[in-house]
Amino acid sequence: MGRKERAGQATEFLAKTRSFRYRLFPMEDDDFTHYDEAVQEAVDLANRLADNNPEADLWDIADGILAGVVHYWLYTRQPCGDPTCGDCDSISTAEERLKELLRITEELARGSEYFHSSYDLNVGRA
Numbered sequence: 178m179g180r181k182e183r184a185g186q187a188t189e190f191l192a193k194t195r196s197f198r199y200r201l202f203p204m205e206d207d208d209f210t211h212y213d214e215a216v217q218e219a220v221d222l223a224n225r226l227a228d229n230n231p232e233a234d235l236w237d238i239a240d241g242i243l244a245g246v247v248h249y250w251l252y253t254r255q256p257c258g259d260p261t262c263g264d265c266d267s268i269s270t271a272e273e274r275l276k277e278l279l280r281i282t283e284e285l286a287r288g289s290e291y292f293h294s295s296y297d298l299n300v301g302r303a
């Protein structure tokens with residue numbers, strides 16, 4: 178799919194994501210955590226960038242946000258330096274941090290309503 182075609186899908190995607198907050202966070206405001214706020218702000222940022230740049234390739238916007246998120250996640254997961262620290266067990270080397278990042282990313286991807294598509298090649302059509 179080319180840049181223009183993806184940009185053409187922006188309208189449909191944005192229409193869907195405008196109600197993202199409601200669908201993702203149907204709970205009371207009191208339950209709105211920093212995690213929820215970060216998720217919502219990331220989606221809002223993507224939608225704002227797409228709204229402000231109608232010709233933009235949504236893949237570029239999404240890839241840029243993903244790159245920023247990966248950098249920030251790694252920044253926050255630097256081990257504290259105490260070799261006996263239990264909190265840092267799963268992130269005590271670069272490879273362990275990558276493994277943890279990929280585990281979380283896969284979990285989030287598989288849990289996303291956008292993980293499967295009716296256009297997936299392995300979806301049968303009658």
Ligand SMILES: [Zn+2]
Pocket residue numbers: 256257258259262263264265
């Ligand atoms: Zn630690």
